[in-house]
Amino acid sequence: MITDVESATPALCRLQLGRELRKLRVAANLTSTQVVRKLICSPSKLTRLETGENVVVETADVMALCEIYKAPPEIRELLLGYAAVTKTKKDWWQSPEYRPAISPTFKAYLGLEATAEALHSYQSEFVPGLLQTEDYVRAIYQLASDALPPDEVDRVVAVRMTRQEAMHRPNEALKFAAIINESVLRRQVGGPAVMRAQLEHVIEMASEPFVRVQVVPFKAGAHAGMNGAFTLLRFEDAPPIVYLENLGSASVVRRRVDVAQYEEAVTDLQILAVGPQESLGMIKEAIKEF
Template identity: 60%
Template sequence: MFDSAMPALESATPALCRLQLSNELRRLRLRAGKKGAEVCRALAWPPSKLTRLETADNGTVEPADVIALCLIYGALPEEQSTLVGYAKVTKTKKDWWQIQGIRDVIPPSFKAYLGLEATAEKMENYQSEYVPGLLQTDAYVRAIHEHAHAGLPAEQIEKLVAVRITRQDVLHRETGALEFTAIINEAVLLRQVGGAKVIKEQLLHMADLASSNPNVKIQVMPFALGAHRGMNGAFTLLKFGALALKPIVYLETFASAGVSRREDDVKKYGQAFSDLQALAPGYKESQSMIYAASKEF
């Protein structure tokens, strides 16, 4: 039986449909007792095709592919009808990051992450070097990209800024705003990205967001607390709640970025975030630290 949280077609976004399809197609396969390799042989598919469908790692889903899988899995007529409907949404609607003029500056791997971020119910993020993306101001974003992408035309930089700012809409969704909890290293408060004026505006913006939005919570990890579980680098945990999708962890490095769905990884990073939360000062004290830092500029 389908999860009651499955979205209505008229309001469903392509990203949500891809995620729901991946979850349901895998559930149907397991219910039918089929191995992935067995399914791929029956359909003459490369294994990567089924993997992409079951991990939502594709831009669109062909209704014919869904029908073929439903027949093999013995899906009920209503199950097939609903899933085909979701596949059609991925073919007829576009997510904002697929819009012409923006999509060319977004790497394919990050488009997949944007789909996860856009449908997540909760996000837990540790950052050691810069303000979390969902809390950044235009000027702060621009300063980061001007250094990270030196030599890139101004027009392209502005597109990257637009992508970052548009992502922040998840904090203000009408149907369930993202619950965002961030822990940042104290160094983030002192690093003059863009100069004194930009960082001051950024710190005030971040503190104001936390004070005026109950779904946004920020803690600061002071230098004085010494070594801690976040010293290996930044990480993001995404949780999907009612969608019944398993949590994932997103890791980004200088050379690459990617998502891990491995239970061990999610558990390890989840515990690390819990430890950081317990170690860092509370929300009110952290907010005072942010306001105090802004006065230094």
């Protein structure tokens, strides 16, 4: 639970508010349907409040829910403080300079990434976004998006670089486990110099205590990640979710049975991949090729 509400980010306040509201509802032995009837709102509204998806949370809604749940005065005060932050502050991705480069689905993901405790990423084509260098990002979008104007590419690059601040949060750094296919090391993006610098950056980041990098070698054969890249996000006291992204769309997977399949895939991939030290050795060998 956040105690220093004034210094907390809106994304963290939304997530914590949602967690606490759900705890209160469960403690009051009320179903979502019962609460929706009392609050006179749509089921989706309550779901968004409990999952922290609303950009702004109205204090009137929080007060009404606290009445329904008979929340203690100190809890009410804290939750109203969370709601106030969502109305008076903005997350960085809400600013005009970034907004044009961020889709609604990705905006929802950024809020989750900013509040996650740990993140597991499997990538078969690219270096994971949180480990990418500016030149690598720029090369990807300049090649893959011929119709994208230079200023749009600049915005996309700025978003990617700002995202990486989650790796150095003031309270607690995001724990990041990256599993990458060997093809990522061999695929030249942006030319030899860009690739050398990118792989050197991966090695540098892997030296951080909160970052773990593993490589799935070609010789490992078929594996659980062959259906595509995915990101598994874990939270301190909320169920994990999965983020999927492809060329034309992106989605957040929350259904527990579906998320469980990706949790199993992460375990399988970590077993199949070579260990962190051997992975660094493979990356260093790839650098020599560039």
